[in-house]
Amino acid sequence: MTIHVDGLSAVRAGRTILHPTNLSLPQGSRIGLVGPSGSGKSTLCYALIDRLQAEGIAVAHVPQSPDEALDPLRTLAFHWRQAERALGIAPDPARKGDLFRALRLQGQSLNVRPWAWSRGMQQRFVIAVALLAQPALLILDEPTSALDPVIAAATLSLVEHHIAETGTTLLIVTHDLGLAAARAAHLMVMHEGRVVEQAATADLLARPVSSPAQSLVAHRNWAVLPC
Amino acid sequence: MNGAAELLLRSVVVLSGTAILTFILLWHAPGDPALTIAVARYDSVVSADVVDRIRTESGLDAGFWTAFSHWITPLLSGDLGNSSVSGRPIWPELRTAILLTLPLALMGLLIGLALSIPLAILAVRHPGGWIDRGAVALASLGAAMPAYWLALLLILAFAVKLLWFPAMGTGSAAHLVLPGLTLGLGVAASLTRILRSALLEAKGAPFLPALARRGVGPRERAFSHVAPHAAIPVLTVAGLELAFLLEGAVMVEVIFARPGLGGFLIHAIQARDFPKVQAVVMLTAILFVTVNLLTDLLYRLVDPRIGTRDA
Amino acid sequence: MLTVERLTVRRGGREVLRDVSLSLAPGKTLAVLGESGAGKSTLIASVLGLINPEHGMVSWDGRPIARGAVALVMQEPRAAFNSRLTLRRSVCEPLRARGLPEDQDRFFRLCRGLELEPDLLARRPNQISIGQAQRAGVLRALIAAPPLILFDEPLSALDAATQKHTARLISAIQREEGFAALIVTHDLGYAAAHAENIAVLREGRIEEAADADVFFRNPQSSYGQSLVNAAVALGALEHRAA
Structure with missing residues (x-):
């Protein structure tokens, strides 16, 4: 099922921060949403989440830092039960086991506060909570910025591997075109509250049309390694 | 160092510091305590012999360290000593005073909590809205208004004009209303400000939007997440609030001519009955240390990061 | 010339730096790579002279570095x-x-x-x-x-495009001024584009130190390899036929 939304927009304090936007995200695709900070990426995400939730489509969002997803005063077990209750599902140890194995969290005690775990593990826990909802769309917000690169790369691979089996669509939101290009087949470029360009990754890298996309492509890589 | 041991050690240091400091201050207080005691005791002009006898009897001539050890040794086994004026043990009289003050303090605390909690919760619903601004204005007014002035206003309105409650004295529950209200309004003013800012900060916690997106309802967010986070700064100032409550109670008692700790302390000071003054000071110090210990323990219960952070 | 010689720093009973040796010539850039907790901040504090090491020493041209002689660029620009x-x-x-x-x-x-x-x-x-x-x-x-400037994750608060622009400005001014730059970062792309020397720090020890060309072509340590692989997987580095 392709996720399709029309006329997403947002206005704050009389200023349009998201111009009317139509999106269509094919099932199981990996899409990168790219733009500098302040270009409206987060606004688009939150508008999309609200719209999909209103239509009854399961969508999950993983913020860039675990601090934005977990209460430091509450145990991980509490967060897990709370997520189950919010979804209205009965405790399902088998499903929990599957998710924890998929994200390499098996064998850990959940009766600790989040900060007893490393940030990488916390982030994987947050992703497990997100996947508990069996979302049609999973949004990863700047998935690398709060983690060390080795851990971030491993986490992304685990997530991609898992959702390839479930047919979940993945939206990676980032300011870093290099990251999006490395992980997504399709790219959307945002600039000043508009999606100014969308194309397959290879096409956009080879022939950027809009000037924001051209500038992102020009600054894509730090360096090219010899083979 | 072990957390519990550190807390206990800190309490011991505070208590011994208080004991030594009050003793030094009272020892160096101006005037001749022996003369004052003699006047208080015989209520007339007394001869130098009598004053000297009292000086020896009360250990006032023995020098600082002897006097200090005479006082501190029984204190360590829980004996507050005898009044230097009447010669009778201090504790029974002090206990009576405490039992008179306790209902007033509790009443003040109760009124304070009953007013400030709903007011703060309403205020932070719409920060900057008219309820919020009203609450802040009321709290500032309450903090700026001295207890004696508020007490006079209340007496004027409810005792003199409306004749609803008695203005002075003690005896019935109705006697407790105006002093309780005076104290409670002051407590409410300071608690509202603390609660309001604690709630505002807790409501801005970075993880709350994610919980909402996960489908966690507003009730659960408020009770399971905002409330514990707001409790931390409130606990921090619990000791200060207690100070406010005690100081307020003593002042309110004097204004409303209620017997209690306030009267006990003032009479003791006027009569230069230093053992009594010291007893009150030590009791207050013990109360504070206990409250701070409890706060620290509660703190660790609510936020286990405290105490493990350095590990 | 900056010389860090067999530096060992202990904090709270734990060795956060063990036997760390580095050197950096004037006008050159050394990137110290490593994950958080590897001891990068401790290394910076040691070079700034804010920490007394258990043993080993930090010197410039053979003399100990005076406090304030070395400048620091911090991660959070506004907070600085x-x-x-x-x-x-x-x-x-x-x-x-x-x-x-x-x-x-x-x-x-x-x-x-x-x-x-x-x-x-x-x-x-x-x-x-x-x-x-x-x-x-x-x-x-x-x-x-100053003869030496330390950069502590200088670009991580910036946008991808701003990062690259800022890094180029810094390099250009470094060529004019001739200061030595010690960059602590977890961004391999930045290191690959702007550093001549690489040191990989892990759990307080130098796992690998090499010229940048050598390191990025063929990292020796297994951790160095996983850093390069991760940077490629995250699009910070790209393999392309030369």
């Missing part, structure tokens, strides 16, 4: 400035601290090099963009012409 002072005042602080006069020519030349309008520096930190604030941070580090 006193929010109540104008940027100009903060930027010239290192001169006042060492009793040096303000050299107007040099000031304007550095501003030009960092693409900072001198008028902008009359403002306060929260009135300019993060990218501008970070360039002002670099200006403050440069102003007293």
Whole structure:
């Protein structure tokens, strides 16, 4: 099922921060949403989440830092039960086991506060909570910025591997075109509250049309390694 | 160092510091305590012999360290000593005073909590809205208004004009209303400000939007997440609030001519009955240390990061 | 020449740096790579002279480094400035601290090099963009012409495009000024593009130290390999036929 939304927009304090936007995200695709900070990426995400939730489509969002997803005063077990209750599902140890194995969290005690775990593990826990909802769309917000690169790369691979089996669509939101290009087949470029360009990754890298996309492509890589 | 041991050690240091400091201050207080005691005791002009006898009897001539050890040794086994004026043990009289003050303090605390909690919760619903601004204005007014002035206003309105409650004295529950209200309004003013800012900060916690997106309802967010986070700064100032409550109670008692700790302390000071003054000071110090210990323990219960952070 | 010799630092009973040796020549850039907790901040504090090591030493041209002789560019550009002072005042602080006069020519030349309008520096930190604030941070580090500047994750608060632009400005000004730069970062792309030397720090030890070309072509340690692989997987580095 392709996720399709029309006329997403947002206005704050009389200023349009998201111009009317139509999106269509094919099932199981990996899409990168790219733009500098302040270009409206987060606004688009939150508008999309609200719209999909209103239509009854399961969508999950993983913020860039675990601090934005977990209460430091509450145990991980509490967060897990709370997520189950919010979804209205009965405790399902088998499903929990599957998710924890998929994200390499098996064998850990959940009766600790989040900060007893490393940030990488916390982030994987947050992703497990997100996947508990069996979302049609999973949004990863700047998935690398709060983690060390080795851990971030491993986490992304685990997530991609898992959702390839479930047919979940993945939206990676980032300011870093290099990251999006490395992980997504399709790219959307945002600039000043508009999606100014969308194309397959290879096409956009080879022939950027809009000037924001051209500038992102020009600054894509730090360096090219010899083979 | 072990957390519990550190807390206990800190309490011991505070208590011994208080004991030594009050003793030094009272020892160096101006005037001749022996003369004052003699006047208080015989209520007339007394001869130098009598004053000297009292000086020896009360250990006032023995020098600082002897006097200090005479006082501190029984204190360590829980004996507050005898009044230097009447010669009778201090504790029974002090206990009576405490039992008179306790209902007033509790009443003040109760009124304070009953007013400030709903007011703060309403205020932070719409920060900057008219309820919020009203609450802040009321709290500032309450903090700026001295207890004696508020007490006079209340007496004027409810005792003199409306004749609803008695203005002075003690005896019935109705006697407790105006002093309780005076104290409670002051407590409410300071608690509202603390609660309001604690709630505002807790409501801005970075993880709350994610919980909402996960489908966690507003009730659960408020009770399971905002409330514990707001409790931390409130606990921090619990000791200060207690100070406010005690100081307020003593002042309110004097204004409303209620017997209690306030009267006990003032009479003791006027009569230069230093053992009594010291007893009150030590009791207050013990109360504070206990409250701070409890706060620290509660703190660790609510936020286990405290105490493990350095590990 | 910066020399770090067999540096061991113990904190809270744990060795956070063990037997770390590094050297860095004037005008060159050394990137220290590693994950958080590897001891990068401790290394910076040691070079700044803020920490007494258990043993080993840090020296410049054979002499111990005096406090304040080395400049630091911090990760959070705005937090690095006193929010109540104008940027100009903060930027010239290192001169006042060492009793040096303000050299107007040099000031304007550095501003030009960092693409900072001198008028902008009359403002306060929260009135300019993060990218501008970070360039002002670099200006403050440069102003007293220190022989060595430390950069602690200098770009991680910036956008991808701003990162690359800022890094180029810093490199250009480094060629003019000739300071040695020690960059602590977890961004391999930045290191690959701008550093001549690489050191991989892990759990307080140097796992690998090499010339940048050698390291990126063929990392020796297994951790160095996983860093390079991760950077490729995250699009910070790209393999392409030369």
